Amino acid sequence: MEVIGQLQKQYVDFVTSVYHEGFLDDQFLELQKLRDDSNPNFVAEVVSLFFDDSEKLINNLATALHQQVVDYKQVDAHVHQFKGSSSSIGANKVKNACVDFRSSCDLKNIEGCLACLQNVKREYYLVKSKLEILFRLEEQIMAAGGVVPMLA
Amino acid sequence: MASSSSSFMGFGDGERPHVLAVDDSLVDRKLIERLLTSSACKVTTAENGQRALELLGLGEGQRVLSIDPKVNLIITDYCMPGMTGFDLLKKVKESSMLKDIPVVIVSSENVPTRMKKCLEEGAQEFLLKPLKQSDVKKLRCHMTKVNHSSDGKLCIGR
Numbered sequence: 001m002e003v004i005g006q007l008q009k010q011y012v013d014f015v016t017s018v019y020h021e022g023f024l025d026d027q028f029l030e031l032q033k034l035r036d037d038s039n040p041n042f043v044a045e046v047v048s049l050f051f052d053d054s055e056k057l058i059n060n061l062a063t064a065l066h067q068q069v070v071d072y073k074q075v076d077a078h079v080h081q082f083k084g085s086s087s088s089i090g091a092n093k094v095k096n097a098c099v100d101f102r103s104s105c106d107l108k109n110i111e112g113c114l115a116c117l118q119n120v121k122r123e124y125y126l127v128k129s130k131l132e133i134l135f136r137l138e139e140q141i142m143a144a145g146g147v148v149p150m151l152a
Numbered sequence: 153m154a155s156s157s158s159s160f161m162g163f164g165d166g167e168r169p170h171v172l173a174v175d176d177s178l179v180d181r182k183l184i185e186r187l188l189t190s191s192a193c194k195v196t197t198a199e200n201g202q203r204a205l206e207l208l209g210l211g212e213g214q215r216v217l218s219i220d221p222k223v224n225l226i227i228t229d230y231c232m233p234g235m236t237g238f239d240l241l242k243k244v245k246e247s248s249m250l251k252d253i254p255v256v257i258v259s260s261e262n263v264p265t266r267m268k269k270c271l272e273e274g275a276q277e278f279l280l281k282p283l284k285q286s287d288v289k290k291l292r293c294h295m296t297k298v299n300h301s302s303d304g305k306l307c308i309g310r
Contacts (some may be wrong), residue, residue: 027284030282045283046182049182080231084180088281
């Protein structure tokens, strides 16, 4: 019982800090509202789709930027998609990195785009590791027989 | 041959509105599906406009209407490769069979001219992404009555 309480506190503290640091925003809290007894894994499932989608987009972006003649419209289309999915799950810093990326695309600036890709990748891997910690904590709480706290 | 029966096979939950959600993003399809089911809707998703039209019975070269989808609302992303949400909206409104189905457009970009052109073309509403529960609650007002019978529900203010 005490273990559950500790894990729950750890969870709430962790999510609160991730939120305050701007990695996740209100949209992530909106996702949490959609989790219930019949859909206990909803957030993990949609975030998992986000991870798969993001890996593909990062690869596509790297490929597109290393073409002899860069198709900036194509690059922009990938970034637009990445911006959309990160926004939908509340990955705030990733979304902002995508906004900057689109500006470099508009300017057809290859150095800018390559730097932006590195930035997006960095933010993505950061939020990914935080989300993985979060899900692991949820699993530990549930394995101990507890309920994952609902976030305000 | 086109079925004139209005019942959908195995459709026991006759009171739930059926929404067709169209979006090329897998993440967004998952989100909209959950948002709608949490709002007691039945959901079918499509990844593009062509697929949506096929599900509605208007696919290219489609002669047989295999099911009567009885869709009470179409919600579509604006930016999709190939057929945009706006193109889909036009096709729905041009079809005598489908024109009364309410269409809602969603977009990640707040472009007033885009919004205006969608509303002028007959969209009921234009929503901004990312979608949340409060957006979906608004949508119930737009859904056509299920099974053409008055369900007596009031559209509570947004």
